[in-house]
Amino acid sequence: MSLWMTRLSQPPGKRHTMVEKVTVTVDALQALLDQLKGRGYRVIGPTVRDQTIVYDEIDSLAELPRGWTDEQEGGHYRLVRREDDALFGFAVGPHSWKKFLHAPIVELWKVVRNGEDVSIVAESPPDQRFAFIGVRACELHAIAIQDRVLLGGQYPDSHYRARREGAFFVAINCGEAGGTCFCQSMNTGPAVESGYDISLTEIVTESGRSFVTEAGSEAGLQVLAALPRRPAMDEEIAQAKAVISRTAAAMGRQMRSDDLRELLERNLDHPRWDDVAKRCLTCGNCTMVCPTCFCTSVEDSSDLAGETASRSRRWDSCFTMDFSYIHGGSVRASARSRYRQWMTHKLAFWVDQFGTSGCVGCGRCITWCPVGIDITEEVRAIRDSGSTEG
Amino acid sequence: MHAPDAMLPRIARIRRRRRESAQVWTLDIEADGTEASGFAPGQFNMLTVFGVGEVPISLSGDPARGTQLVHTIRAVGPVSEALVQLKPGKELGLRGPFGVGWPMAEAAGRDVLLVAGGLGLAPLRPALYRLLAGRHRFGRVRLLYGARGPEDMLFRRELASWQRRADIDIEITVDHAPSGWTGHVGVVPTLIEHAAFDPGNSIALVCGPEIMMRFAIDALRRAGMADAAIYLSTERNMKCAIGQCGHCQFGPTFVCRDGPVFRYDRLRTFLGLKEI
Amino acid sequence: MKIRSLEQIVAEHRFFTGLGDEHCKLVCGCARNMLFEPGEYLFREGALADRFFLLRHGRVALELTAPGRKAMTFRTLREGEIVGVSWLIPPYRWTYDARALEQVRAVAMDAECLRQKCDADHHFGYEMMKRFVPLLVEWLHATQLQILDVYGTPA
Numbered sequence: 122m123s124l125w126m127t128r129l130s131q132p133p134g135k136r137h138t139m140v141e142k143v144t145v146t147v148d149a150l151q152a153l154l155d156q157l158k159g160r161g162y163r164v165i166g167p168t169v170r171d172q173t174i175v176y177d178e179i180d181s182l183a184e185l186p187r188g189w190t191d192e193q194e195g196g197h198y199r200l201v202r203r204e205d206d207a208l209f210g211f212a213v214g215p216h217s218w219k220k221f222l223h224a225p226i227v228e229l230w231k232v233v234r235n236g237e238d239v240s241i242v243a244e245s246p247p248d249q250r251f252a253f254i255g256v257r258a259c260e261l262h263a264i265a266i267q268d269r270v271l272l273g274g275q276y277p278d279s280h281y282r283a284r285r286e287g288a289f290f291v292a293i294n295c296g297e298a299g300g301t302c303f304c305q306s307m308n309t310g311p312a313v314e315s316g317y318d319i320s321l322t323e324i325v326t327e328s329g330r331s332f333v334t335e336a337g338s339e340a341g342l343q344v345l346a347a348l349p350r351r352p353a354m355d356e357e358i359a360q361a362k363a364v365i366s367r368t369a370a371a372m373g374r375q376m377r378s379d380d381l382r383e384l385l386e387r388n389l390d391h392p393r394w395d396d397v398a399k400r401c402l403t404c405g406n407c408t409m410v411c412p413t414c415f416c417t418s419v420e421d422s423s424d425l426a427g428e429t430a431s432r433s434r435r436w437d438s439c440f441t442m443d444f445s446y447i448h449g450g451s452v453r454a455s456a457r458s459r460y461r462q463w464m465t466h467k468l469a470f471w472v473d474q475f476g477t478s479g480c481v482g483c484g485r486c487i488t489w490c491p492v493g494i495d496i497t498e499e500v501r502a503i504r505d506s507g508s509t510e511g
Numbered sequence: 512m513h514a515p516d517a518m519l520p521r522i523a524r525i526r527r528r529r530r531e532s533a534q535v536w537t538l539d540i541e542a543d544g545t546e547a548s549g550f551a552p553g554q555f556n557m558l559t560v561f562g563v564g565e566v567p568i569s570l571s572g573d574p575a576r577g578t579q580l581v582h583t584i585r586a587v588g589p590v591s592e593a594l595v596q597l598k599p600g601k602e603l604g605l606r607g608p609f610g611v612g613w614p615m616a617e618a619a620g621r622d623v624l625l626v627a628g629g630l631g632l633a634p635l636r637p638a639l640y641r642l643l644a645g646r647h648r649f650g651r652v653r654l655l656y657g658a659r660g661p662e663d664m665l666f667r668r669e670l671a672s673w674q675r676r677a678d679i680d681i682e683i684t685v686d687h688a689p690s691g692w693t694g695h696v697g698v699v700p701t702l703i704e705h706a707a708f709d710p711g712n713s714i715a716l717v718c719g720p721e722i723m724m725r726f727a728i729d730a731l732r733r734a735g736m737a738d739a740a741i742y743l744s745t746e747r748n749m750k751c752a753i754g755q756c757g758h759c760q761f762g763p764t765f766v767c768r769d770g771p772v773f774r775y776d777r778l779r780t781f782l783g784l785k786e787i
Numbered sequence: 788m789k790i791r792s793l794e795q796i797v798a799e800h801r802f803f804t805g806l807g808d809e810h811c812k813l814v815c816g817c818a819r820n821m822l823f824e825p826g827e828y829l830f831r832e833g834a835l836a837d838r839f840f841l842l843r844h845g846r847v848a849l850e851l852t853a854p855g856r857k858a859m860t861f862r863t864l865r866e867g868e869i870v871g872v873s874w875l876i877p878p879y880r881w882t883y884d885a886r887a888l889e890q891v892r893a894v895a896m897d898a899e900c901l902r903q904k905c906d907a908d909h910h911f912g913y914e915m916m917k918r919f920v921p922l923l924v925e926w927l928h929a930t931q932l933q934i935l936d937v938y939g940t941p942a
Binding site for chain 1: 516517518519520521522559561562563564565585587588602604746747748750751753754755756757758760762763764765768780784785786787
């Protein structure tokens with residue numbers, strides 16, 4: 122306790138260097154949700170719906186997918202009962218937090234006419250702040266990547282910024298590697314390292330399920346200070362570490378990632394693109410479930426009388442024909458070119474554009490591809506063909 | 512306070528509208544309540560017809576006259592067709608200017624060869640105004656312009672007046688012409704072959720349909736121009752103009768943010784690739 | 788103004804750059820100077836292609852005429868260029884009109900004379916081919932670009 126007091130007396134905003142861990146019970150986790158709600162946050166967490174684990178508004182721990190896990194493979198996702206009652210014993214589902222931060226549909230502005238006077242009125246983003254419960258390491262990395270895309274340039278996106286700035290992140294160290302997970306290969310997990318306010322590691326103690334917990338920000342510290350807790354015991358800390366190593370060792374997929382930029386750039390005409398084109402349905406599922414895919418399009422509309430007009434923005438996908446349409450036709454008409462665009466952007470050209478890979482190894486694109494196209498397998502096929510060009 | 516939202520248009524109004532050819536119009540517009548922010552030759556604006564949509568259109572006017580924004584538009588889709596229908600006084604939405612323009616600083620002290628095809632003359636015209644305004648700072652200035660036919664040529668009166676000037680060489684060619692036409696007939700690269708210039712001390716600015724640019728670049732390289740001395744302006748689908756919607760990607764670049772003008776050697780790998 | 792000999796003119800023409808003296812003499816043996824007034828035809832479609840022209844001055848329009856339509860110019864040529872390739876292959880007939888757009892000074896090369904010399908001296912023939920083939924390829928490329936109608940509205 123005294124340690125906490127010491128730290129709370131530090132000036133706000135100062136980053137604490139010492140890692141202090143406390144242990145909280147499942148009940149304390151409910152208190153966390155209540156705390157966040159009480160502070161005005163809209164609390165979003167994982168919950169079961171339509172036989173999948175999705176992210177939605179939650180009020181109580183009872184809504185978490187307790188005792189469930191997800192069986193994931195290429196083109197395959199099934200919820201199955203766990204043998205225990207773990208609260209976070211699953212990997213990631215079809216949703217990602219971009220649904221909330223980089224919303225699928227955003228109203229941008231409308232034109233208001235007052236006689237001869239015409240003006241443009243910006244649509245404001247919602248002013249409620251989000252608190253996200255159960256954010257994975259790969260997802261924190263995905264958010265950091267979208268931060269670079271949408272906030273890092275000359276023109277920060279005001280809607281993303283409004284949703285992002287006040288958000289509160291309760292991260293969870295993964296206790297279960299999904300069948301399509303490969304964060305270990307992308308250096309984005311399974312341990313959460315930064316970008317969270319509070320992190321949790323689920324462990325089993327004598328008193329049942331508990332969480333080894335750390336604050337990662339001043340806001341996190343304050344929230345944590347209001348929860349029932351005790352200093353974490355050494356063995357609990359060791360158990361938490363073991364959880365992470367076990368997960369790291371159980372990755373469903375692997376992909377060498379240190380040379381992807383060069384590998385793909387010199388193989389832009391590789392026959393493998395034709396091969397994948399035979400399987401790819403260009404449905405765009407991979408782009409919808411990807412936590413970093415950021416592409417959008419805009420739509421203008423007006424009322425029938427032409428008195429008002431407005432513009433909205435919605436997620437778009439590089440797999441559509443319209444995406445690359447220029448006067449006369451689409452630049453990327455073939456499935457081959459559209460898959461190549463998606464993958465080379467994600468793994469190679471993203472580095473040129475934003476100084477980071479666009480892939481966090483969450484495996485969603487593999488799981489939710491209706492024909493089970495596996496990005497790790499496609500990279501391997503190109504690599505193993507022993508490209509002589511480079 | 513945060514910077515103004517780049518996705519929000521300003522209100523602008525049509526001041527003047529004139530027809531260049533069957534499908535092409537030039538619109539002068541003025542934006543409400545915004546001081547002249549100026550633009551660089553080769554940059555573009557996003558123009559909105561309210562309730563219809565938004566399109567990227569390059570600036571084709573004089574950069575020294577910043578309050579008057581000139582755009583030359585080919586009416587080929589729902590938005591551009593609606594744009595050219597707007598009568599003087601009508602309002603439209605304006606965002607911009609965006610993008611990286613022509614390398615005017617690098618052109619100083621060198622001969623400048625402007626190679627334009629079709630509507631590609633429009634984004635090059637601000638560069639021409641700039642070259643003529645600071646004429647002493649550049650070597651020989653030469654414009655090679657190709658159009659489909661005599662009736663498709665842009666800015667005809669202005670071209671004619673420039674042709675009378677001694678400080679700029681203008682050669683115009685058309686792809687085919689009725690027999691009354693006494694100018695050149697043939698594609699633009701044929702003009703490059705006859706343009707006497709010092710490839711070691713020249714810079715080439717190329718704009719036109721992508722195929723025409725590929726042929727023109729081949730001709731420039733055959734004439735001895737270095738890849739790093741050739742610049743081209745590219746076209747891709749654009750929605751946001753600020754590198755955030757993903758549509759305009761061309762290999763590792765965003766045409767809206769890193770272009771539309773690129774140095775040829777930086778795009779060379781991708782220019783010849785199909786469907787990139 | 789110094790009057791230049793035919794040999795000088797031929798040797799200095801862009802088309803014959805690098806041609807040896809011997810071969811230059813062979814070429815000149817088939818050459819003669821010609822002058823065309825504006826509007827005058829260098830040759831007409833369908834006529835015997837018994838020559839080609841090195842343009843020394845002035846521009847020439849290559850034209851095609853269809854019934855009911857005005858003549859269309861598909862290419863103009865100027866100083867330094869060659870007019871006419873139909874003399875290379877049987878049946879040696881012009882496939883378009885060539886009309887002087889301004890006063891044109893040209894060297895006309897006798898095709899029959901040249902073909903005989905090419906047949907007799909294959910080295911000479913090869914020198915000629917090395918000059919004509921790139922020209923044909925360049926025309927082919929230009930024609931491709933023209934056919935693509937890149938400035939037009941895609942369907």
